[in-house]
Amino acid sequence: xxxxxxxxxxxxxxxxxxxxLIFWVVIWLSACRHRAEMATVTLRWNGNRATGLxxxxxxxxxxxxxxxxxxxxxxxxxTGNQTAVLGQYRTAGEEVLFEPLVPFTRGLxxxxxVLGKRLDEIEIPALTPGDAxxxxxxFPSQDSLPENLLKIxxxxxxxxxxxxxxxxxxLLNNENDTVPGVFLDLQPELWNTDRTVLTLWLDPGRIxxxxxxxxxxxxxxxxxxxxxLVVSAAWPDEQGACLPxxxxxxxxxxxxxxxxxxxxxxxxxxxxPGTGQPLEVDLGETLDYSLLRETLSILDEGGKIVSGExxxxxxxxxxxxxxxxxxxxxxxxxxxxxxxxxxxGNNLNRPFERDVARKNVPATAIDFFERPFRLGxxxxxxxxx
Amino acid sequence: MKKLPLLxxxxxxxxxxxxxxxxxxxxxxxxxxxxxxxKSINALAFGPDGILFIGDSKSAAVFAIxxxxxxxxxxPTEVDIKNFDQQVAALLGTTVQNITIQDIAVNPRSKxxxxxxxxxxxxxxxxxxxxxxxxxVALKDIRYSTLTLNNVPSEEAKxxxxxxxxxxxxxxxxxxxxxxxxxxxxxxxxxxxxRSIPFPFTNQQDQASLEIYHxxxxxxxxxxxxxxxxxxxxxxxxxxxxxxxxTPLVLFPLDELKPGTHVKGRTVAEMGSGNSPLDIxxxxxxxxSFLFMAxxxxxxxxxxxxxxxxxxxxxxSPVEENSATAGVDFVSLPVTNVIQLDKLxxxxxxxxxxxxxxxxxLWTSNDRFL
Numbered sequence: 001x002x003x004x005x006x007x008x009x010x011x012x013x014x015x016x017x018x019x020x021l022i023f024w025v026v027i028w029l030s031a032c033r034h035r036a037e038m039a040t041v042t043l044r045w046n047g048n049r050a051t052g053l054x055x056x057x058x059x060x061x062x063x064x065x066x067x068x069x070x071x072x073x074x075x076x077x078x079t080g081n082q083t084a085v086l087g088q089y090r091t092a093g094e095e096v097l098f099e100p101l102v103p104f105t106r107g108l109x110x111x112x113x114v115l116g117k118r119l120d121e122i123e124i125p126a127l128t129p130g131d132a133x134x135x136x137x138x139f140p141s142q143d144s145l146p147e148n149l150l151k152i153x154x155x156x157x158x159x160x161x162x163x164x165x166x167x168x169x170x171l172l173n174n175e176n177d178t179v180p181g182v183f184l185d186l187q188p189e190l191w192n193t194d195r196t197v198l199t200l201w202l203d204p205g206r207i208x209x210x211x212x213x214x215x216x217x218x219x220x221x222x223x224x225x226x227x228x229l230v231v232s233a234a235w236p237d238e239q240g241a242c243l244p245x246x247x248x249x250x251x252x253x254x255x256x257x258x259x260x261x262x263x264x265x266x267x268x269x270x271x272x273p274g275t276g277q278p279l280e281v282d283l284g285e286t287l288d289y290s291l292l293r294e295t296l297s298i299l300d301e302g303g304k305i306v307s308g309e310x311x312x313x314x315x316x317x318x319x320x321x322x323x324x325x326x327x328x329x330x331x332x333x334x335x336x337x338x339x340x341x342x343x344x345g346n347n348l349n350r351p352f353e354r355d356v357a358r359k360n361v362p363a364t365a366i367d368f369f370e371r372p373f374r375l376g377x378x379x380x381x382x383x384x385x
Numbered sequence: 386m387k388k389l390p391l392l393x394x395x396x397x398x399x400x401x402x403x404x405x406x407x408x409x410x411x412x413x414x415x416x417x418x419x420x421x422x423x424k425s426i427n428a429l430a431f432g433p434d435g436i437l438f439i440g441d442s443k444s445a446a447v448f449a450i451x452x453x454x455x456x457x458x459x460x461p462t463e464v465d466i467k468n469f470d471q472q473v474a475a476l477l478g479t480t481v482q483n484i485t486i487q488d489i490a491v492n493p494r495s496k497x498x499x500x501x502x503x504x505x506x507x508x509x510x511x512x513x514x515x516x517x518x519x520x521x522v523a524l525k526d527i528r529y530s531t532l533t534l535n536n537v538p539s540e541e542a543k544x545x546x547x548x549x550x551x552x553x554x555x556x557x558x559x560x561x562x563x564x565x566x567x568x569x570x571x572x573x574x575x576x577x578x579x580r581s582i583p584f585p586f587t588n589q590q591d592q593a594s595l596e597i598y599h600x601x602x603x604x605x606x607x608x609x610x611x612x613x614x615x616x617x618x619x620x621x622x623x624x625x626x627x628x629x630x631x632t633p634l635v636l637f638p639l640d641e642l643k644p645g646t647h648v649k650g651r652t653v654a655e656m657g658s659g660n661s662p663l664d665i666x667x668x669x670x671x672x673x674s675f676l677f678m679a680x681x682x683x684x685x686x687x688x689x690x691x692x693x694x695x696x697x698x699x700x701x702s703p704v705e706e707n708s709a710t711a712g713v714d715f716v717s718l719p720v721t722n723v724i725q726l727d728k729l730x731x732x733x734x735x736x737x738x739x740x741x742x743x744x745x746x747l748w749t750s751n752d753r754f755l
Contacts, residue, residue, distance in 0.1 A: 049506065076478045079471075085478035086521045101521060102504035105479040150575055161505045163485045184630060185661050185681040186612075187724075188427050188487065190554055190572035193443050195507060199572040204630055205660075238506040240483070290573045345575040352575065 041112050041120040043104070044097065048131070048239070050104040050124050055096045055112060059119055070114050074098055077109040077121065085110070106240055133158035133237040135247045138229065139289035140343055142315040143249075147223040148207050148256040150345040150352065152200045153290055154231065159195035159238045163187060168235040169200065172228040179227070181206070182220040195238065197290070207345075209353060219256075226252045257344040260351050261287055263336050263369045273329045273375050279321040281334065286316045288341045295337035296321070301330050327375055334371040414585040415530040421448050423524060426501035426509040429490035430558040430565075432584060437490070437499060438565055439511075440555035444533075447558065447567060449586065451528040454495045454513075461496030462516040464735060469747040473502055476519060477510065481745075489725045489747075491735055498727070498735055498747070514747070532586040534567070560584070561616040562639070566625070568611035579611055581642050615665040617674065619694045626676060628662035634678070634713070636693070653693055654712035656686060664726035666734060670755040677718075677734065677754070679726040684717040685736075687754065718754055 041059070044052030053074060060069050069091070073084040087100035104110060107126035112119040139153040154169070171179045183200050190199040202220045221227065233246040265284050271277035279298065289312055298306040298321055308323040338348035345352035349365040428440035435455030439448040466472060474481045487501040487509075498514040499522065511522040559566045569578040614627035616639065623639040627650065635650030642648065656662075661681040667690075668675045676688040696713045724745075725737035732752040739745050 074478065076475060079475050083472070083475040086476050087478075100478050101510050102477050102479065102483075102508045103506060105483055108479070110478065159507065161483075162503065162507075181682075186570070186630065187661070187663065187681065188442070188554060188556075190570060192572060197572075201575075201630070204575065205633075236482075236505070240505065288573070294573070339574045339576070341574055347574065 041122055043122065043124070044099075046103075050106075052097055052099045053104075053110070053112070053122070055098065055119070057091075057094050057096060060096065060114055069096055071096065072098070072112045072114040072119060074100070075111045075113060077111055127239055127241045129244075131239060131241045132244045133160060133241060135231055135243060138231075138247070138249045140286055140316055141289075142286050142317075143251045144254050145221075145251050146255065146257040146344050147219055147221045147253045148258075148344045148352070149221060149253075150202055150204070150207060150341075150343065151288065152202070152229065154198045154200070156196045156198075156237070158241075160191075160198070161236045161238055161240075162189050162191055162195060164235060165189055165198060165200060168232040170230045170232075172230060174226050176228075179220070181217070199290070207352075221253050223253050223255055226250065257342060257346065258351050258353065260346045260348055261285065261340065261342050263334075263348065263371055266334075266371065268334065268371065268373055271327050271375065273327045276323055276326050279323070281319045281321070283317050283319065286343055288343065289316050291337075291340045292316060292319055295340040297335045298323075299333040299335055300328075301332070303333075306332070329375050331372060331374045334373065336369045336371070338366055338368055415587060416449075416451065416528050416585070417530070418526065418528050420525045421450065421527070421529045421531060423448055423509060425503065425507065426487055426511060427555045428558040429488045429499055429501055430560050431490055431492050431494075431499075432560040432565065435492060435494055436584075437492070438558050438560060439501075440558045440567065441509075442554045443507075446534060447532045447555075447565060447582075447586075449530045449532075449565075449584065450524070452492065452499075452522070453528075454492055454497060457494050458496045461729065463733075463749040464498055464514055464516065464747055465749060466514070466517055466519070466747045468744050469737065470745040472519060473500075473512065476512075476521075477502070477504065479504070486725065486737060486745075489727050489735060489737060491727045491729050493728075496729060530586050532565075532582060534569075534580070556611065557613045559614055559616060562623070566614070566616075568614060568627070570610045570612075570630070576610065579642070612662050613665050613678075615667050615676070617667045617676065617690060619690055626665060626667070628656075628665060628678060630661060634676075634688070652712065653696055654688065654715060656680070656683065656715065663724060666726055666728040668728060668734065668755055669731040670752060673755075675755055677726065679723040679736075681724075683721075685720045685723050685726070685754075686715045687718055688713055688715045720754070 040056070042054045043050045044054055055072055057069060060072065063069055071089050074087065075082060075084060085100050087098050090097050090099075104124045106124050109121055109123045111121045134157040135154060136157055137155045139155070140149075166183065166185050169183065171182045173179050182202055184203045184205075186201065190201075191197065206214050206217055206220050208214055227250070229249045229251070231243070231247040233243045236242050261283070267282040267284070269280040269282075271279050281296070292312045293310065296310055296319060298308070300306055306321075306323055307325070308321050311320045311322070312318075313320055336348065341347045348369055422444065423439060423441050424443035425441050426439050427442045430438045430440075432438055432449065435452045437450050437452050439450060441448060470481045470484065470486065473486070474484050477484060483505040485503045485505075487503050489498055489500045491498050495515075500512045500514060500519075502510045502512060504510065511524060513520055513522050554570045554572060555567055556570050557568045563583060565582045565584050567580045567582065569580075571578070610630050611627045612630050614625055617624055617626050619636070625637040625639055625642065627635050627637065629635065629650075633652045634654040634656065635652050637648060637650050656678075660683050663679040663681055665676060665678045668677060674690045676686075676690060676693070678686045678688075680686065692713045720736070720738065722739035723736050724739065725735075727735050729735050729749060732755055734750045734754075735747065736750055737745065737747050
């Protein structure tokens with residue numbers, strides 16, 4: 001550099017200075033412009049759902065001052081048509097926000113068009129294996145079930161896609177043959193609010209004795225038969241991620257259950273007063289998992305519900321109540337809503353099928369049954385008459 | 386002089402009260418303007434003057450929304466949309482496996498078809514179809530009224546996240562004679578809930594549900610959840626015509642549907658097993674009326690109301706009528722895999738059908754089926 005400067009005339013250097021300045025200003029302006037061009041369409045997320053697109057206004061064709069911006073169209077790539085995705089537009093600062101009616105789909109690509117010109121293309125990242133749902137449990141959980149079993153519950157770790165059960169759940173018999181028409185094709189399917197628990201009904205038309213379907217085809221399940229409930233790994237969750245593997249539950253059928261559960265026969269254990277020991281209720285038979293979680297409560301002497309947590313255990317043959325506070329000696333009441341059912345739809349008020357010829361059925365149904373008990377100072381449960 | 390301000394204020398108060406009463410005559414009772422919190426759309430039915438009833442199982446509520454689509458159209462453009470599901474999916478920016486068509490309902494005034502769609506993540510969408518044009522129905526800043534069904538579980542019946550495990554899924558909604566009828570299925574107990582609620586909604590609704598029983602052959606009696614229903618006049622009397630989840634077709638006189646009662650439907654037909662009824666409509670040609678029923682695993686059934694009327698006259702005991710002949714004769718139409726059905730006018734129906742080539746088409750039937 002020093003050598004180069006030695007060869008330069010001072011006047012020539014003075015002449016170069018404005019040119020240098022112009023050069024650097026041009027470079028800076030160009031960089032700024034380039035930076036402006038770098039602004040691209042970006043995704044807006046709500047949790048793990050892509051719920052919007054942010055489009056910088058400077059990407060859109062200029063409009064006269066005060067005029068509204070030309071709104072872009074969002075199109076799904078690969079559908080072969082030029083349908084604009086339905087959604088809402090709003091302007092926020094230097095951006096136009098597009099919110100589709102439903103979130104963008106993972107793994108799909110979308111294009112942004114304005115005035116017949118493609119502005120940009122964006123891909124919604126696909127799901128990772130860690131996003132896969134899991135089948136956590138199948139109820140009833142025991143492996144011998146009555147031939148007039150009415151319901152099966154599937155509990156998943158994540159919200160699942162509805163309306164798919166007929167495709168992904170099947171029942172195989174001893175010979176590994178699929179048993180057709182076992183589950184009722186019910187639309188809409190019976191999911192809980194967050195779509196993690198599905199209730200499947202075995203065809204009630206075939207369970208109800210003497211109906212045409214029952215006469216022609218018999219019960220969905222036959223006594224003394226081994227079955228395998230199979231849930232396919234292809235079942236997608238709400239985002240499209242599938243179960244990591246298929247699932248099978250084997251069971252054998254035992255004779256039909258036509259009797260209502262009898263809370264009078266239940267056994268209640270002896271938690272110590274002054275402790276937070278759980279109260280255990282031995283039901284003597286497997287009852288409906290979902291109903292057990294909601295139909296039991298403990299009331300104190302004043303008729304107030306004792307705070308605590310119920311747990312269903314031992315293949316739905318036992319329930320455990322953990323009080324929030326320690327037990328106080330006194331009289332309590334185990335209250336059971338009469339809608340509690342066993343595995344065959346028999347509830348506390350009536351069996352699933354009432355034989356109209358029999359007259360020993362109570363004429364009026366009651367809302368709940370009560371099992372009073374006393375926790376004495378000795379810590380023993382004293383059943384009351 | 387002191388009387389002047391008093392008179393003025395009385396006059397102003399009078400004018401204000403007149404204005405208020407004038408406004409209330411234009412707005413049905415209980416309606417307000419805003420954005421209803423609709424969490425799911427399971428069933429649709431139209432009421433009077435373009436009012437659309439939306440059955441929302443997740444909210445355990447019925448929303449009545451004013452579609453402002455009440456202009457009478459006598460001769461509507463016929464709907465014929467091939468690959469309806471693909472077109473809807475493209476409009477929603479996704480693929481067909483990510484959407485479920487929940488229900489369709491034809492506005493009896495404008496004859497436009499309203500369609501409820503659910504995205505795989507549970508987001509509900511309401512669409513409107515006129516001719517071959519599909520557009521979204523805005524659910525923001527609209528006039529609406531809500532009725533919360535009083536089966537919401539108690540606090541104790543909620544899980545650790547405060548959500549109820551129990552859902553009373555709304556299986557169908559209908560409107561007749563100033564009443565909204567709602568049938569529900571429980572995801573827990575095998576029971577039937579059916580409500581008949583006067584409209585416009587008020588805060589003091591008697592919502593006690595009916596207990597609906599199914600008597601089979603005089604031997605057994607079971608609870609019977611209603612899957613779908615319609616109303617019809619048979620021999621000059623109004624009936625609820627319902628189908629249970631186990632497919633029989635049953636009749637209830639509308640005037641006997643009193644809250645809190647134990648009602649037995651009169652079974653008039655059994656229509657096969659492994660099948661769930663999807664939609665029932667009543668059609669008319671000349672003096673004859675017909676019942677059409679779409680099914681999950683059967684073709685569309687057609688029953689003459691005349692046959693039902695005759696059947697009723699021939700039998701006296703409700704429990705004896707279910708013989709091996711399975712009741713009233715019905716005809717299976719050469720139309721299979723119809724998953725949605727509604728009435729466009731007396732002689733034409735809107736059908737959403739899975740064709741033999743696999744396409745799901747929305748089309749309008751002519752009167753050849755009648």
